[in-house]
Amino acid sequence: MTQKKYFGTDGVRGRVGDDHICPDFMLKLGFAVSSVLIESNHHVPHVLIGCDPRVSSEALQAKLTEGLLCAGVNVSNVGVMPTPAIAYFTQQLHADAGIVISASHNPYQDNGVKFIGRDGTKLSDAWEIAIENRIDRINSVPNHQIGTEKTITDAAQQYSQYCLNLFSSLHLKNYKFIIDCANGSTSFIAPAIFQSLHADVIAIHNQPNGYNINDHCGATDMDSLRECVLHEKADIGLAFDGDGDRLLMIDHRGKRVDGDEILCILASYQNTHTGVIGTLMSNVGLEKTLRAQHILFERAAVGDRYVLEKMQEKKWMLGGEASGHIINFHYGPAGDGILTALQVLQVMQNTKKDLHALKKVMRKHPQVLINVAVDNPKRFSEMSAITDAIAKAEFNLNGSGRILLRASGTESCVRVMVECHEAMQAKKIANELAKIVKHSFFGS
Numbered sequence: 001m002t003q004k005k006y007f008g009t010d011g012v013r014g015r016v017g018d019d020h021i022c023p024d025f026m027l028k029l030g031f032a033v034s035s036v037l038i039e040s041n042h043h044v045p046h047v048l049i050g051c052d053p054r055v056s057s058e059a060l061q062a063k064l065t066e067g068l069l070c071a072g073v074n075v076s077n078v079g080v081m082p083t084p085a086i087a088y089f090t091q092q093l094h095a096d097a098g099i100v101i102s103a104s105h106n107p108y109q110d111n112g113v114k115f116i117g118r119d120g121t122k123l124s125d126a127w128e129i130a131i132e133n134r135i136d137r138i139n140s141v142p143n144h145q146i147g148t149e150k151t152i153t154d155a156a157q158q159y160s161q162y163c164l165n166l167f168s169s170l171h172l173k174n175y176k177f178i179i180d181c182a183n184g185s186t187s188f189i190a191p192a193i194f195q196s197l198h199a200d201v202i203a204i205h206n207q208p209n210g211y212n213i214n215d216h217c218g219a220t221d222m223d224s225l226r227e228c229v230l231h232e233k234a235d236i237g238l239a240f241d242g243d244g245d246r247l248l249m250i251d252h253r254g255k256r257v258d259g260d261e262i263l264c265i266l267a268s269y270q271n272t273h274t275g276v277i278g279t280l281m282s283n284v285g286l287e288k289t290l291r292a293q294h295i296l297f298e299r300a301a302v303g304d305r306y307v308l309e310k311m312q313e314k315k316w317m318l319g320g321e322a323s324g325h326i327i328n329f330h331y332g333p334a335g336d337g338i339l340t341a342l343q344v345l346q347v348m349q350n351t352k353k354d355l356h357a358l359k360k361v362m363r364k365h366p367q368v369l370i371n372v373a374v375d376n377p378k379r380f381s382e383m384s385a386i387t388d389a390i391a392k393a394e395f396n397l398n399g400s401g402r403i404l405l406r407a408s409g410t411e412s413c414v415r416v417m418v419e420c421h422e423a424m425q426a427k428k429i430a431n432e433l434a435k436i437v438k439h440s441f442f443g444s
Contacts, residue, residue, distance in 0.1 A: 006135065007128040009303035009409025013103050013112030016056045021111050023063040029113065030067020031141045032134035036127070037073060037096050044147070048093060050078040050086045050155075051101035052185045052243045054108045055210030061101045064113065065149060072146040078155040082185040082244025083114060084336035085159040089152070091120035091333065102185070102243040105220050105323075106411065108211045114243075120333035122305040160193050166331060167342045170349060172199035176234045178250075180225040181206040182218025184242035190338055204228055214241065219248045219324050219337075222256060230254045236345075236355050239324075240337040245304070246324035247337035249344070251356040259324040260286040262344060264362040267295055267318055269347045272330065277310045277319030279303075280404055281417055285364040303409055304335050365401075366423035368430035370416045374441045377407035377414045383440045386433075393418075393429050401426065405433065 006012050006020055012029070014021045037045040047068055051057035057080075068075050073096075078089060083100045090098030098116035106112075115123045152158075177199050181187040187206040194201045204224065205217035214220055219241040229237040229250045237250030249257040260283045267273045267290055275296035278286060282299060290297045300310040300319070307319040308327055320326035325335040332339060348355065380386050386405065393403055401420025408415055414437050418430040 004125070004128060005132050007132065009305065010104065010122075011100075011112050011114035013106070013110060013410055015109055016060075016111050021056075021060070023059065026060050026063035026113075027067040027141050028135050028138045029131070030064040030069075031071050031138060032067075032131050033097065033099075033115070034068045034071030034073040034147075035134050036130050038071065041096060045073045045096040046076065046093070047073050048076050048078060048086060048090045048095045048098040049101070050081040050099075052103075052213065053080050053183070053187070053208035053210060054103070054111060054213045054242070056108075056111045057101045060111055060113075064099065064101065066145070067141055069145040069147040069149060070142050074147045075149045077149060077151045079151070080185055080188065081155055081159070082189065082240075082336070082338070083116075084245050084332065084334045084339070085155070085185075085189070087116050087120040087334040087336075088159060088162060088332060089155065090116050090118060094118065097123070100243065104243045104410065105182075105214055105218070105241040105246065107215065108213050116334070121308055122334075156189050160189055160196070163193055163338055163342065164196055166339070167197070167346060170197055170342065170346055172197040172345065172349075175236065175345075176200040176232065177202070178225060178228045178232060178234045178237040179203045179206070180218055180222070180228075180237065180239045182214050182220075182240050182242050183208040183212040184214065184218065184240065184244060186240045186244040186338065190238075190240065190244075193338060202228065202232060202234070218242065219246045222248060222250060226250050226254045226256075238337075238341050241324070244337050245335040247326065247340045248324040249341075249355060251359065252354060253356050255356060255359070257355060257359050259320050259322045259326060260364070261359045261362050262324065262326055262340065263318065263320045264289055265347060265358045266326070266328065266343055268293060268361045269351060269358070270318075270330075270343070273316070273318045275314055275316040275318075277307050277314065277316060279307060279321050280406075281322055281369075281415075283322065283362075283364050283367055284402065284419060285362050289362045302406060308333075365419055365421065366426045367417065367419040368423075368426045370430050370434040371408070371411070371413045372416060372434050372437045372441075373411075373413045374437070375412060377412060380405065380407060380414045380437060380440070385440045386436055389433055389436045393433060397429075403429070403433070405437070
């Protein structure tokens with residue numbers, strides 16, 4: 001496959017002000033997307049666009065929209081909305097593409113652009129390469145706008161009603177929730193949805209100011225959510241990320257429930273799944289639990305687009321990642337933190353079990369993940385000191401565990417994952433490998 005220049009595993013992403021996350025590039029990107037859409041359609045293309053609430057999103061969206069309009073595409077703006085909501089509207093309105101200005105779980109200094117196809121799923125590698133080829137041929141963008149732009153003013157209400165309609169039998173009167181919105185896109189939607197189901201809801205980190213998105217909150221930092229659940233004696237804590245496509249949870253005892261455990265709960269109790277797709281990072285405990293229940297399990301490359309591709313290939317309905325990105329085709333074509341939470345709550349209501357009891361369906365193996373911040377993380381695979389250290393560690397494990405090092409597709413880091421029977425051994429090996437990665441990149 002052709003190496004991509006601008007696109008990573010989840011669209012175009014980087015530090016605001018860098019070559020690819022700046023107004024000039026956004027203008028070219030919008031024009032390139034429009035040009036590719038126009039060539040592949042026999043009608044005037046329609047594109048849906050929205051963003052998360054980080055400080056740079058509005059300006060980047062304006063320039064991207066300008067590029068779309070200058071090439072003759074019609075644009076519908078839904079404002080600040082979760083990524084899965086934009087996927088839903090793209091599908092419902094039969095738009096030719098959806099665009100989200102967001103850097104998901106990254107800090108406010110970063111931003112990016114995610115693209116969604118007309119079926120509500122991520123665009124293909126071939127489509128992204130076609131856009132990249134077009135960008136590199138653009139010398140200038142015309143300064144006259146041909147397309148039209150409109151705003152969908154009730155998008156939040158429409159999406160909330162869609163979620164509620166899917167779970168019309170769910171009644172949460174006796175539950176107390178703490179909802180951590182990561183000061184992101186779910187801040188304006190999630191609390192109202194759960195309140196509509198008669199739950200006692202306390203929302204935290206739901207006052208975005210452009211700078212506080214994912215700042216010591218949400219799915220990337222659950223300490224304050226855990227403290228609030230315990231202090232308020234809540235039944236459950238829900239943690240979304242900045243653009244609302246991920247969910248992690250806290251049970252009433254303050255224990256973290258990750259994406260692997262959520263997948264296992266849904267697969268075990270929904271009784272509609274013949275197979276589940278995980279990733280190379282999925283805990284082996286998930287695989288063993290599902291196979292014991294005669295539920296098939298396969299691993300995809302890390303990234304929700306690869307999970308989705310394998311789900312489509314196998315025609316299985318459920319898949320996801322330990323990070324909390326869960327896709328269930330019964331409820332939609334994309335990972336959706338709000339819908340995932342509602343699914344787990346439906347299981348709790350049907351089984352009359354609390355989250356702590358439900359998570360016991362899976363026995364996790366000790367797993368340690370260390371993110372080593374580096375420049376150009378893809379270089380690690382060419383460094384002999386790292387590959388030699390991995391080989392030595394795998395020899396010492398002698399088949400009793402797993403080691404995985406990979407370059408992150410969304411952050412500038414190398415992810416070091418070690419999984420084995422003993423927690424101390426996993427921690428020791430992961431720390432040693434992380435040290436070697438640092439030394440290989442930066443020296444002593």
